Amino acid sequence: MARSRAHVWFVAPAVTLMFVILILPILIAAVLSFTDYSLGNDGAQYVGLKNYERIFTRSTYEKMFIATFTYVGVVVPLSVGLGLGAALLINSLKRFGDLYKTIYFLPVMAALLAMAIVWEFALHPTIGIVNKTLATGCGTVLEHWAWYAQGCAKTFPLWLTDRNYAIWTVAFIGVWQGFGFNMVLYLAGLTSVPRELYQAAEMDGARTGWDRFRLVTWPMLGPTTVFVVTITCIRSFQVFDTVEAFYPQGGGPSKSVYVMMFAIYEKAIQQNLMGIGAAITVVFLGFVMFLTLMQRWLVERRVHYS
Amino acid sequence: EDKVTIEFAYPYSHLFDVTYEKILPKFYAQHPNIEVKMRATYESYEDGTNTILREAVAGNLPDVTMQGLNRQAILVEKGIAKSLEPFIAKEADFAKDGYHKAMLDLGTFGGQVHGLPFSVSLPVGYYNMEVMEKAGITDVSQLPKTWDEVVEVCGKLREAGVKNPMFWGWNITGNWFLQALMWSQDKPTVEGADFTLDEPEGLTALNTMNDLFDGCEMQNLEWKAALASFASGEIGMMYWSTSAVGAVERSMGDFTLMTNEYPGLVEGGPKGLPAGGNSAMLVSASDDPAVLDAAWKWLKFITSGEGAADVARTTGYMPPNQAANEIILKDFYDQNPAKATAVRQLPLLREWQAYPGDNGLAATQVIYDALEGIVTGEYDDMEELQEELTEEVQDLLPSSS
Amino acid sequence: MSDATATAAVRERSSDDQFVLRWSSREALKHAVLIVGALIVLLPFYVMLSYSFKSPSEIMTNTGGLIGLQEPFRDDYCVKLGNAAEDCMVTPVIYNYTTAFGKAPLLRYLFNGAVVTASIFFIQVLIALPCAYALAKLKWWGREFVFSMVLFCLLIPVHAIALPLYIMLSKLGLTNSYAALVIPWTISVFGIFLMRQFFMTVPDDLIDAARMDGMNEFAIIWKVMLPTAVPALLAFAIFSVVAHWNDYFWPRIVITGNRELFTPPLGLREFKGDADGDNFGPMMATATIIVTPLIVAFLIAQRRFIEGITLSGMK
Amino acid sequence: MATITLTRISKSFGATRVLNDIDLDIQAGEFLTLVGPSGCGKSTLLRILAGLEEPNTGEVRIDGRTVNAVRAADRNLAMVFQSYALYPHLTVAENMMTPLRLRDLSWRERLPVAGPLLARAKHKSLRAQVEETARILEIEPLLQRKPGQLSGGQRQRVALGRAMVRKPVAFLMDEPLSNLDAALRVHMRSELAELHSDLGTTFVYVTHDQAEALTMSTRMAVMMDGDILQLDSPQAIYENPSDIRVAQFIGSPKINILPGDVDSDGRISVAGMTLARRVSAANRGAISVGLRPENLKLAKGSSAETIEGTLVYRENLGSDLYLHLAIGENIGRLIVRAAPHEASGLNVGDQVFVERLRGEAIFFGADGKRVGAAGLKSNGADAARAVA
């Protein structure tokens, strides 16, 4: 009750920690973004907006934005879509559902560092299992496909180190890694859809699966979807581990996978240029915040029905 | 009697654990009252430097650290690494311990020795003799001596159906092989605060690379992929650091491996090559003379004499120490010819240069990106690239600002 | 919700099943799609497991099928220590796994991982739950502000604040300790967000009933909210445990001294040599070992997680 | 308008048998009510009829056609769910529109924006239908709200509306009025009755409210434990229950059941008095005598045909007074309905006499079956009435 001061006790630890562990460092970073601070130096020079100016003028940073948005643009819809698709399929199964669930959830659980190495082997241009499998298709009808024929004649793509493929490959691995978690959230969401609504839809004449999906499933999963999309979005913007594991230096072929988080890491930690790193951080936060607010504004009001 | 404990950190446990495991008993035998406490290993040279920088701020530095040869400068600049001169001065017979002059130079900054090299590598050529045979090469003497010859051999191999005849380790740390091409012309990449790529030698280096990548249609392989391709016998020629000899021997398929001298721009081979590897630096924050002294003893032990010899015995690296190479390891190199190539190249050994200033690592990255551009075909006009690259790198170096 | 809906849930399933029976070809199609998906998903795991069985050359040349030929090969490490080559012949699978456990004290790392992951999760719940409760169910001045703050913090990437955090911790003398591994994660804004969303769906009457029964607000959180929030809590547990069990970035930053404090993924770095050659066999063995406890935990959790408790004590 | 025939329908959930070989013939245009205690299988039966549940055995026929293999969506029935089952994301109007859209429009006409443009007239007529139904249900002002913004009673009316807006072959309703307050319920009762007489469509109506069952239905089926105990007109069921369980379930307050005895002459004695009516001597022994509270009357004093009791509780409902009397050790309680003014002088603890029964007593044998009532039909009821 309003008289009770209980909430102070409940919120204070979290707020304190949030402030000390998250907000304070971000504020420090914001301040550093106007300096040229470098770890180990005694002091730092105030450099004004120079760091920001660089971000918006150097071509490297243009690549950074392109890479980031490409990644987010691919991973969010795909991992949400596949998560939903898998959840719907599994949910409609009579048996073996648990098995698929576990399999699809495996990538979420695996240590990325090791998985990155595995993917590197699997995607090895010649001896990797992927291209080897593709090569078995040579000499069949598939060769009518120009892309395939070229692969057979020379080599199939260097998935990870060809600048035309790298970002897509990394995005694919991002999807591979992330959709299982979305699937699990959707499965949980599906259990809370009242079964009677499906029956009502049936009585109303919804004959096809699509009708039922449009009428019941999709709207009822609205809140789950908002949550899943929010989280996936934030996580894709924050993608780092895969990029660092594949391209410890440089952010991929021709910087085509130079995502923002990697840029922050490269500048602030690898190259010891805290100032620029901090500036990218601030820009990053600005972007993500803007998108999150947009998304909430667009979607939030439509999905809460009570 | 009091035991002095010193803390020690080094990179790549998988490569060097065994080395220290061999060295430690010998050290303890000589210095029973010193205990060396091993810290968590660094994952890589970059990790090592970043860790030291962080620890410097945090105030919990180890006493002795192993740093990549090109990372010493930054630690010296920031005043974290201590000068070793006071200790050297106290040693009566320091020179006799047999440090190569060239190697001592690698760790000398402002006339003061700050780091003693521990393990040194040089670029060498790896050849799969079964593949080379397809180009008609069956003997060491026929192996290419210049990059032009390499391109030529590539052509033959490609005709013989080898899809991927050569791999050139441009990606090692981003600029090691560029420096190799520069040193081959006896030109340092950095002079003072000047990036010298804008000079004719720079263009030659870039053109050499461009021709090589084009002529061999080299794929842009990541290092794991490159090693795997070579190990599986798909690549005929691989130019790489000698430090990988162990790894290649361990993982290669069933073929004859040869290493040979690094080709040059002209007949007669390179005029110099940058040293890779790591060196020991004293970063102790302790004021205790006993600790400092113990740290020095350890540092000296592992970089000289018997201690240093174990580097060669256990890794693909060379010991930094003349005595070790020439005396202790004579038999060893006879038995391990693949590792001997680098030793033969020792006279060519030059500094692996770092770019000065806070932006040094950023400069390295710019070069890395440019080289990659050549490999991926993003750039084909080398003069233009030379201009752009020089401008951008120079912009990051201190003098320009 | 009446009990009718609860039983209806079960009923609809059974009637769905009947449709499925009528359309068993459709069921087969679903399985086909799922199996193709499963194969793609499993591909890297197949490679990982397979490599953990193979010898270095089999790995590098990609030969040997699933489990390799298991021909003995020479262990360099052993040779380098001065043993005779004949004494150093090892069988790949045995070598990989014994090295994983032997060279890196993996058991110790697993233990550290368990301690750290469990403490993090425990503290996160301890701190996030009351906050989520207050945000979802109590009315107070400043609630909207705090919630906005949570949403904002959700966006903050750890990598951006790693250095300031590291310095703060080191000033407190906490680096190279369990504390350093745990403290930065004590606050989980994701946890607060997730739990708040869930708590919003818990009926107010249930909380009022607990108040009438004589529970104070604190007891309500742990005795009423927590048990009803089990599905959300499990989702959060999976998220938190997976993230911190596999976290490589932070432990690497903060554990620079004592190897004894390594968490399992750091065990992987024992086999890193970068361009000078990684030791892939034991690395994959380690990766396999690291992921196993999580799979087991997921299998245990999955039943309760998906089904959860419906709030069936309510109308 | 459809006849619906259920033949030997049985249904088990796992080990629990919910329906035991139910046979039920629903005539075209009739208003059939299923009543019974909670859990007796009413909803299950309705759902089987709807096609939402498959019977283990038995056959469902609609207008003579076997529909076991026809899916619910194709049976053209309209159903009101016990739990409303409204689409929470759609407005009331959209909820009510849904069955029309799905059945009357092609997929092209259902397109979000293009649809209404393509088939303007069709859409308009559908909207008109929805509005007309909303008017009947008095939910016109709510048409633009979402279900979450409605009170329980309003939701139930929307659920009804969603069914009523169509012209199905039959309406199936599962306790459609249970959440309305008394006044509204009475109103809706008459609206439904009117709807039924206007449309002439078959109604199958599940309820556990007797007032609904008794007032609205053409026939009612009393179910218990998966069996239909009696299927008859409401009046017949009230007056001539064929089973003691039916008698006890129908009527509020509950029928008084007194233990009686039949002597060798078929004479019945109960609570100290002997009744004028006899039954066949075959029923010798214990018998149960059912006396409805409204058929008992307070007497001025004791006589041979009065039962004596002590007033233990008076329940005043304003319009009526229910007097609970304790009558002897092993006999139990007797509830008597009185008008408030008749009993205004009585207090708890007073001695009360209950007079000779105004209405009929009903007899049940030890097995619970009606005695002397074999072959009872609703039209033959009078013959079996016994006046005490």
Place this chain on the structure above:
Amino acid sequence: MATITLTRISKSFGATRVLNDIDLDIQAGEFLTLVGPSGCGKSTLLRILAGLEEPNTGEVRIDGRTVNAVRAADRNLAMVFQSYALYPHLTVAENMMTPLRLRDLSWRERLPVAGPLLARAKHKSLRAQVEETARILEIEPLLQRKPGQLSGGQRQRVALGRAMVRKPVAFLMDEPLSNLDAALRVHMRSELAELHSDLGTTFVYVTHDQAEALTMSTRMAVMMDGDILQLDSPQAIYENPSDIRVAQFIGSPKINILPGDVDSDGRISVAGMTLARRVSAANRGAISVGLRPENLKLAKGSSAETIEGTLVYRENLGSDLYLHLAIGENIGRLIVRAAPHEASGLNVGDQVFVERLRGEAIFFGADGKRVGAAGLKSNGADAARAVA
């Protein structure tokens, strides 16, 4: 046993005012019922009393002590929630045990395993209390189930049990019987009445079921739109409603309200007849005349004191028959209660005469207030009764 006094309680949610300066004195040991249509503020008032909601203004006193600042947990009241609010993760037994554990055991004695060992006797007595309550509520076999495994009615009984198991200073119950079927509801009604008379504890009971309100309460408060319209004994409220809204809300079927007219002599004419009773001439003009259905009787033929109408609908409830009569254009309908046998010959469309009223007519002025009933008290009721 506690007196509870509410003084000038008002409450708004945002802009909507839910309670308007409510004054309410609840005497120690009484059974006070709050009735009123859905949304009138009953639950809100109860929750303010419980301390779960804070009033905007006003004071809550329990036994003379102001408790506005005392939290719900410390007021020692027991409450049954409209929505049951059972702990879904605990068994029925544990649900019922919870309030006992929290209040009667120290934290040490509540420890999971050690607790029962430490205070074996205490635990045993608590268990016994739970079992006893379960016995009364007929939910003994369910003690080990979880709420999810219960039917709605069973859940409601568990919710009741959780409150009954304690000895609070007062019971607050929010529609505790709404989900039970008729038979069970009657049973529970008497159990609650018994509980009340046994314990003598104060009960505050919210319902919208009139039968409950009328039969169980010592006094009842009729609420509408945030006001208490009348607070009196059930009989007084039924017979002497002070407001037309009260009259219409209480009584099923609803009271018949006919438009009447008062001439300058105070004579009242309604539906063509003139009543014997007069009211003060100050009420000249339109007046509303309330006639309860059970107070009307069928007449054999027309006379000066009969109302004539056409039978439009017969509602047969078995025990009673409600006849709906249409009486003239602008007068409306009249509902008459008849015994089934009285009206067996009547059919829809027949002409019917309603006889001189057996009971009383009630008059309301244009403002809805009782006419000639100013200063009415429940004990002074007779004086104001008007016989037509």
